[in-house]
Amino acid sequence: MPKIIIDxxxxxxxxxxxxxxxxxxxxxxxxxxxxxxPSGCGKTTLLRLIAGLELPDExxxxxxxxxxxxxxxxxxxxxxxxxxxxxxPHLSVYKNIALPLTTIRPKxxxxxxxxxxNAIAKLTDVTHLLKRxxxxxxxGERRRSEIATALVQNRPILLIDELSNAxxxxxxxxxxxxxxxxxxxxxxxxxxxxHDLVEARAxxxxxxxxxNGRIKSGxx
Numbered sequence: 191m192p193k194i195i196i197d198x199x200x201x202x203x204x205x206x207x208x209x210x211x212x213x214x215x216x217x218x219x220x221x222x223x224x225x226x227x228p229s230g231c232g233k234t235t236l237l238r239l240i241a242g243l244e245l246p247d248e249x250x251x252x253x254x255x256x257x258x259x260x261x262x263x264x265x266x267x268x269x270x271x272x273x274x275x276x277x278x279p280h281l282s283v284y285k286n287i288a289l290p291l292t293t294i295r296p297k298x299x300x301x302x303x304x305x306x307x308n309a310i311a312k313l314t315d316v317t318h319l320l321k322r323x324x325x326x327x328x329x330g331e332r333r334r335s336e337i338a339t340a341l342v343q344n345r346p347i348l349l350i351d352e353l354s355n356a357x358x359x360x361x362x363x364x365x366x367x368x369x370x371x372x373x374x375x376x377x378x379x380x381x382x383x384x385h386d387l388v389e390a391r392a393x394x395x396x397x398x399x400x401x402n403g404r405i406k407s408g409x410x
Contacts, residue, residue, distance in 0.1 A: 199249035
């Protein structure tokens with residue numbers, strides 16, 4: 191399982207927007223960490239850098255000793271569950287989940303794709319939703335479908351940007367239980383961005399508090 195090392199990382203947008211400033215953090219194999227702090231403190235930026243969606247201006251991020259670099263052709267180690275929906279409205283849930291598998295090389299057969307989609311659909315409790323389109327789903331069903339899409343490639347790291355903040359209390363509790371069971375069963379190294387202390391305590395072994403692009407506490 192992967193170990194993530196964030197070493198003295200800084201990131202700015204435009205001259206006066208300093209998203210991260212000299213952030214250092216080590217996340218152990220199969221550990222679940224929650225990032226908390228006010229909006230704009232750098233939590234999501236840090237997730238995007240770990241995912242390889244952007245590069246730091248300074249410092250380095252390594253996963254299992256390998257540098258995260260979007261300029262290389264290395265196979266991504268992390269899947270990211272974004273705060274906003276990434277489901278394509280014109281595709282069924284099945285096709286949305288299957289879509290990331292079409293980029294895998296060597297190319298998977300239709301049978302292999304179907305096997306993976308059905309397995310992850312069962313794991314995330316969306317089997318009965320596979321023929322529906324996103325606009326036919328409740329918010330909770332949509333979020334579970336997005337989780338399935340993020341997990342279907344079986345990557346060892348999961349990055350979650352706000353798991354359940356738009357859901358009602360019952361749906362939030364159910365979703366937290368689902369994701370907790372999944373990451374524990376599969377020993378997935380997980381980083382969760384949340385504003386909800388209850389959610390952080392329910393899911394994470396360690397809570398990292400951030401402020402103004404820096405880590406204030408929890409870096410142990």
